[in-house]
Amino acid sequence: MEIRGLGEGTLQYGKELRRTSDFFEELKRIVLWVNQQRQEANNVREAFLKGEDVPLHRLVIEMEKASLALSLLVQIRNKLVEAFQELNRMQV
Secondary structure (H helix, E strand, C coil), X not given: CEEECCCCCEEEHHHHHHHHHHHHHHHHHHHHHHHHXXXXXXXXXXXXXXXXXXXXXXXXXXXXXXXXXXXXXXXXXXXXXXXXXXXXXXXX
């Protein structure tokens, strides 16, 4: 299906669909990255609690990285919910 815009030439429907899946792939990648940050922080914490040679500052840094990553993910979720609500308020 081709859609002709004003002065823009043709736009392929499939290209728009691919961009949407790229968005969801990127979102999935972010969720996996946040999970990886959390797992790394947990591994460092476990090593610290077992008495292994883990400096305290490394533990604090890893925990803060995981916390910031989770905060970023929550903000992304909030923006997506806000955008969805805005779309629902639009009159057709």
